[in-house]
Amino acid sequence: MKVLLVGGGGREHAILHAIHRSPRVDKIYVAPGNAGMADMAELVPIGVMEFDSLIAFAKEKEIDLTVCSQDDPLCAGIVDAFEAAGLKIFGTRKNAAIIEGSKAFSKGLMKKYGIPTAKYEVFTDPKEADAYLETQKMPIVLKADGLALGKGVLICQTLEEAKAGVKTIMEDKKFGNAGNELVIEEFMTGREVSALAFVDGTHYALMTSSQDHKRAGDGDTGLNTGGMGTFSPSPFFTEEIRKTCDKEIFQPTVDAMKKEGREFRGVLYFGLMLTEDGPKVVEYNTRFGDPETQVVLPRMKTDIIDVFEACMNGTLDKIHLEFADNAAVCVVLASQGYPVSYEKGFVISGLDKFDNKNYFCFHAGTKFDDQGRIVTNGGRVLGVTALGKNLKEARANAYKAAEWVDFANKYMRHDIGKAIDEA
Numbered sequence: 001m002k003v004l005l006v007g008g009g010g011r012e013h014a015i016l017h018a019i020h021r022s023p024r025v026d027k028i029y030v031a032p033g034n035a036g037m038a039d040m041a042e043l044v045p046i047g048v049m050e051f052d053s054l055i056a057f058a059k060e061k062e063i064d065l066t067v068c069s070q071d072d073p074l075c076a077g078i079v080d081a082f083e084a085a086g087l088k089i090f091g092t093r094k095n096a097a098i099i100e101g102s103k104a105f106s107k108g109l110m111k112k113y114g115i116p117t118a119k120y121e122v123f124t125d126p127k128e129a130d131a132y133l134e135t136q137k138m139p140i141v142l143k144a145d146g147l148a149l150g151k152g153v154l155i156c157q158t159l160e161e162a163k164a165g166v167k168t169i170m171e172d173k174k175f176g177n178a179g180n181e182l183v184i185e186e187f188m189t190g191r192e193v194s195a196l197a198f199v200d201g202t203h204y205a206l207m208t209s210s211q212d213h214k215r216a217g218d219g220d221t222g223l224n225t226g227g228m229g230t231f232s233p234s235p236f237f238t239e240e241i242r243k244t245c246d247k248e249i250f251q252p253t254v255d256a257m258k259k260e261g262r263e264f265r266g267v268l269y270f271g272l273m274l275t276e277d278g279p280k281v282v283e284y285n286t287r288f289g290d291p292e293t294q295v296v297l298p299r300m301k302t303d304i305i306d307v308f309e310a311c312m313n314g315t316l317d318k319i320h321l322e323f324a325d326n327a328a329v330c331v332v333l334a335s336q337g338y339p340v341s342y343e344k345g346f347v348i349s350g351l352d353k354f355d356n357k358n359y360f361c362f363h364a365g366t367k368f369d370d371q372g373r374i375v376t377n378g379g380r381v382l383g384v385t386a387l388g389k390n391l392k393e394a395r396a397n398a399y400k401a402a403e404w405v406d407f408a409n410k411y412m413r414h415d416i417g418k419a420i421d422e423a
Contacts, residue, residue, distance in 0.1 A: 001305070002027045004058055005041065006048050006068040006078070008034045010332075010364035010383040011290035015069060016040055017360065018297045018304040025305060029061065035374040036351075036363025036382075048073045051081045058087050065090065067308065069267060069287040071147050075101035079266075090308040092266035092286045096257055099264070100286040103145050103183045113256040115249055116280040118273075120185040126170040129182055133162045141185040144169050146178030153224055155187065190275040191236040191419075192282065194292045197250060197270065198307055200316035201263040204254050205307070206246075208299055208323045209237035210292040211419070216339060218415045225339045226380060229416030231329045231391055232295035236274060236419075245272065245279050253284070265311050294362045294383045295328035329398040329417050330385040332364070336409040338379030345369065346376045346408040353404045359397070360385040361405065376407055391420040 001024050005016055013036055019025055020040045031054060033043040046053045048070055058066055068078050068091040077094035098105050110117040118141070123129040133140065142165045144152030152175045156162035169179040194212055197204040210232035216222035249270060257264040269285035269292075288296075297304070301322040310316045335342035344365075351374060354361045362385060365378015384402045388394030395417040402412060 001025050001064045002061060003029070003305075004044075004054070004061070004063045004066040005030045005033075006054065006066060006073060007070045008032045008037075008048070009070075009290060010362040010380065011069060011288050011293045013037055013362040013364070014293045014297045014360075014383075015067065015288065015304075017356065017362075018300065019067070022303050022305045024303065029057075029063070031057070034363045034377070035366040035368050036361065038368075048078075049076065051076075051078055054078075055082060055085045055087065058082070059085070064088065065305070065308065067091070069293075071097075071100055071285065071287055074266075074286055075147060088312065090266065090312060092264060096262045096264040096266075097286040098262070099257065099268075099284045101147060102181075103143050103283070104181050106284050107183060109253075109256055109260070110281060113252055115252050115256070116278060118185040118188050118280060118282070120183055123170075123182045123184065124180065126166050126182075129166045129170065129184060130163050132184060133159060133166070136184070136186075138162065139187040141187050142166065142169060143183040143185060144175040144178040145181035145183060146175070148175035148178045152178050155224075188273045188275050188280060188282070190273045191234075193234045193237045193272045193274060194230075194289050195237070195245065195250075195270040195272055196289060196292060196296060197268050198311050198316060198321070199254055199264050199266060199268045200311045200314045201258065201265050202254065202314065203316040204250055204268065205316050205319060205321040206242070206250065207296050207321065208232055209234040210289070210295050211236075212289065212292055213413060213416055216413075218413050223339055225334075227289075227291045227332065228334065228413045229329070229331045230291050230295045231395065231417040231420065232292070232299060232327065235391065241274060241279055245270070249279065249281060291330050291332060291362075291383050294330040294360070294385045298328055298360060298385060298387060299323045299326060326387050326389055327391040327394040328385055328387050329391065329394040330362075330383045331398045331402045331412055331416050332380050333382040333384060333402060333405060333407075334380050334411045335365075335376055335378070336411040338411065342379055343409055344376050344378070348374050348376060348381070348405065348407040350405040354401070358387045359401050361401075376409070381407070381410075391417060395420060
């Protein structure tokens with residue numbers, strides 16, 4: 001079987017590892033990929049939004065299955081384009097990907113179908129947004145409506161900060177057209193948990209839980225990033241909470257999308273807040289999370305190709321999704337200055353020490369330089385993931401492995417998974 005994987009980040013590297021483990025797969029191409037993927041797949045210099053070129057390549061190479069788990073191409077309709085060309089692809093169609101592509105849509109869906117989430121209002125006029133803020137309690141959350149690489153969320157502690165945030169998103173257009181509409185949400189408190197599920201339009205199969213660390217600095221300080229590290233499973237996502245989510249959030253969301261004529265197939269990411277009033281939805285994504293995938297998929301025992309096909313065929317209820325009885329922690333090695341400004345092009349050393357069994361190094365922002373060396377090429381550079389018999393062991397292993405790797409400007413948080421100690 002020949003597989004084409006679309007993307008080039010740490011999430012795609014983790015998906016590549018899972019695909020590579022399948023005995024059904026003979027050859028893998030990645031477009032465009034990154035330097036870390038070259039030992040498992042053939043890299044193809046085609047961008048993720050170049051649908052016509054990707055389709056032509058898939059036809060030329062007689063690709064059996066294409067896999068896409070990146071928000072921009074999914075929301076732009078890559079699945080629809082491939083299907084129209086008669087090609088098999090795993091991912092979410094455009095009309096269902098709106099659940100991530102528009103926060104206003106997803107909040108409206110939750111309100112209509114009684115799915116628990118934070119109180120909110122949507123604005124297109126910054127003056128009206130400012131007037132609403134004057135009636136609300138602080139802190140408060142501002143969200144750009146559209147896609148913003150995981151960075152379009154501002155948590156504001158004061159009214160002045162919130163009004164400045166409205167200006168940043170709606171007038172200064174820091175996140176481009178994603179800020180044409182603004183969602184203002186009440187600030188929820190509690191533990192955050194990421195729950196990813198495979199979905200076939202009717203059924204869902206929940207993956208093991210995980211927890212992301214979004215802020216750039218230790219102690220959850222600094223700016224929101226795409227994620228500085230994760231651990232799995234979350235000890236806070238108990239069986240009792242899972243049952244509540246099954247009844248009030250997971251199945252109702254799948255059913256709601258079907259009722260709206262937007263049947264969801266692919267991976268549905270539930271960002272949850274475990275509040276005093278029960279679990280509530282913070283956000284939906286239409287794809288594997290990044291970097292949650294880097295701790296979830298190394299623990300998955302089921303053949304991922306079988307799962308992809310079941311999602312596409314509507315037979316997910318026939319699949320037994322199984323995860324190892326262990327734990328994983330991922331520490332992101334970033335470039336100093338991320339997520340604002342940072343330098344690139346620094347040579348990376350120590351990458352040969354990972355065994356891809358208990359220790360993984362998932363490349364997020366790397367490339368080959370003109371001398372064939374692997375160098376930094378992004379804000380988030382690497383995701384160092386380690387397994388352990390429990391979370392404390394996995395965390396110790398991950399930080400040990402993070403020291404194996406070196407490059408100029410290397411930066412990481414030192415408290416990923418610290419919440420484990422409080423569980």
